[in-house]
Amino acid sequence: MDEIKKDIPLEELKNIKGEQQIVDWVVNWFRKQSLWVLAYGTGCGAIEVPPTMTARYDAERLGIRGAATPRQADVLIISGYLSYKTLKRVIRTYEQMQSPKYVIGLGSCVMNGGMYWDSYNTAKQLDKYLPFDIYVAGCMPRPEALIDGFVALQKQISQGKSDGADRYKQNIDWYKANQREIFGDKMLPSYTCDWYYSDGGLV
Amino acid sequence: MSLIIDNLRSFFPNMDFTRDSTGLIKCEVTVNELMTIVLRLHNELSFESLQTISCTDWIEENTLHLNYILYSYTHNETVFVAVKIPRELADDGSKRTVVFIPSLEKIWPQANHFERELWEMFGISVTGHSNLKEFFLEDWQNLPPMRRDFDTLDFVNQKFDFRPGREDNKDVTAERKRVRGVKAALKAKEESNGERENG
Numbered sequence: 528m529d530e531i532k533k534d535i536p537l538e539e540l541k542n543i544k545g546e547q548q549i550v551d552w553v554v555n556w557f558r559k560q561s562l563w564v565l566a567y568g569t570g571c572g573a574i575e576v577p578p579t580m581t582a583r584y585d586a587e588r589l590g591i592r593g594a595a596t597p598r599q600a601d602v603l604i605i606s607g608y609l610s611y612k613t614l615k616r617v618i619r620t621y622e623q624m625q626s627p628k629y630v631i632g633l634g635s636c637v638m639n640g641g642m643y644w645d646s647y648n649t650a651k652q653l654d655k656y657l658p659f660d661i662y663v664a665g666c667m668p669r670p671e672a673l674i675d676g677f678v679a680l681q682k683q684i685s686q687g688k689s690d691g692a693d694r695y696k697q698n699i700d701w702y703k704a705n706q707r708e709i710f711g712d713k714m715l716p717s718y719t720c721d722w723y724y725s726d727g728g729l730v
Numbered sequence: 731m732s733l734i735i736d737n738l739r740s741f742f743p744n745m746d747f748t749r750d751s752t753g754l755i756k757c758e759v760t761v762n763e764l765m766t767i768v769l770r771l772h773n774e775l776s777f778e779s780l781q782t783i784s785c786t787d788w789i790e791e792n793t794l795h796l797n798y799i800l801y802s803y804t805h806n807e808t809v810f811v812a813v814k815i816p817r818e819l820a821d822d823g824s825k826r827t828v829v830f831i832p833s834l835e836k837i838w839p840q841a842n843h844f845e846r847e848l849w850e851m852f853g854i855s856v857t858g859h860s861n862l863k864e865f866f867l868e869d870w871q872n873l874p875p876m877r878r879d880f881d882t883l884d885f886v887n888q889k890f891d892f893r894p895g896r897e898d899n900k901d902v903t904a905e906r907k908r909v910r911g912v913k914a915a916l917k918a919k920e921e922s923n924g925e926r927e928n929g
Contacts, residue, residue, distance in 0.1 A: 612868050639893040645883045647875050648867075652893050709890075713869050 551687060558601075558627060559681040560590045565600035567620060569613055571667050572606020572633040579670040591677055597623040602680070605657070607667065608636035610648045611709055614656060618706065621657055622719050626692040629684075631676055632662045641666060655705040658691040658698075699723045734807050737775060742767065758812040765832045768798060768811060772837055777802040777809060780838040783845065785852050789878045792817055794852060796831065817877070819853060825873055826855040833858040851876040 568576060579586045580593060594600040597620050609617065621630070632653065635641040643649040653659070660683060663676040683689040695702060699720065707714050735755065738747045745767075747757050759767050771777045777800040786795040798811040815829045826849070833856050834841040846865045848854045853874035856862060864870065873880040 612866075644892070645886055647880075647882045647885050651886075651890050655891075711869070 555685050555687055559684040562591045562602050562677065562680070563594035563600050564591060564602045564604060565597055565620070565624070566593045566595060567603065568606050569609050569617070570607025570634070570636065572604065575633070575667050575670060575673060576604060576606055579673050584670040584674060586674055586677065589674065589677060598625060600624055601627065602629050602631060604631045604633055605637050605653065606633040608641060608643050609650045609653060611650055612648065614650050615710065615715060618656060619715060619719055627689070628692050629660045629680055629689055630657055630691055631680065632659050633668060633673060633676075635664060635666045638662055656702060658694040660689050660691045696723050734805050741770065741775065754808050754810055756810045756812065758814070761813055761815060761829060761831060764811070764813055768800070768834060769837060771800055771809065771811070775802070776804045779803065780834065780841055783841070783848060785848055785854070787817065787852065787876070787878045789817070794827070794854065815854070820855070826853050828855070830855045830857040835860060850874065853877060
């Protein structure tokens with residue numbers, strides 16, 4: 528069986544229905560059972576995440592736990608308002624994470640600036656710069672709401688619908704154009720994202 | 731009056747020290763006197779700590795009101811040394827005030843950061859400072875953002891896009907009731923159809 532499969536090109540392998548679907552389902556099941564969250568807090572949400580992880584709400588029973596570095600993490604939580612100065616660092620962090628990677632937006636500031644809608648340095652439309660999978664509404668959402676967001680993310684993963692990393696890769700030019708519009712000549716260096724381009728070219 | 735006030739009066743006979751209802755001692759000095767008075771408070775009356783330098787922008791009176799908040803561990807007393815400077819900006823395009831305040835970095839090292847923030851956020855010129863460069867902001871070209879004549883809303887509308895909201899601006903509760911009514915009607919219809927099929 529294995530020897531036969533080696534001769535089939537990759538495109539045809541993707542079209543195999545029966546076995547491949549089972550493999551996908553199993554892989555997704557394993558992925559959703561262990562979500563490692565990057566320990567990176569911006570804004571007020573950084574105060575809501577530790578109770579989620581500790582004894583009272585204990586997110587570890589759902590397979591959610593902290594990771595120290597972007598290379599080990601699956602989930603990036605944008606927790607609360609984000610200034611444009613921090614956005615630069617967040618984008619670099621996100622590009623360092625390994626696929627499959629998911630982004631959760633916590634609180635109303637992530638969606639439209641929230642109560643800082645007229646502030647001179649708070650990002651208003653974050654999905655112009657990063658692909659989001661789940662939004663959790665509230666100001667601030669309680670840990671229950673955050674866990675509910677995680678459960679919704681797990682449901683998405685098991686159905687194979689969480690495609691944030693793919694969207695970022697496919698629309699990389701659009702995301703980079705939006706980022707350049709904000710950062711101007713202080714744009715991120717090109718080596719942070721040049722592997723998104725198939726030819727390995729520069730931005 | 732208390733001991734510390736008498737002490738202060740004997741040291742600075744020409745100055746007016748008042749104690750307000752919360753027990754804070756306040757006085758007002760000019761920019762040229764500031765360095766001398768603060769140095770004497772630190773050295774001779776043992777006000778060891780500079781807590782912070784606060785700034786208020788009184789655009790109606792055309793002044794920037796600076797408060798140097800000094801605390802003494804020996805006497806357990808707080809002194810507010812107030813300085814009022816005009817808020818006019820210099821003409822050279824640097825967006826900083828005409829009047830310079832002296833840096834207190836030599837007395838208290840933490841004044842370095844406080845003055846850097848004032849320089850960046852309120853546009854106050856500081857003289858004698860060792861490290862005057864951008865602190866919180868990155869690549870900022872406009873007016874200093876904490877001044878009250880800086881229009882944040884105007885700036886935001888020029889520079890950033892907002893997420894488009896709902897166009898209809900309907901009352902959400904009424905809309906939700908309508909949607910629920912439609913759903914309930916559909917469900918009732920389905921149930922009645924099912925009963926007919928079963929019957």
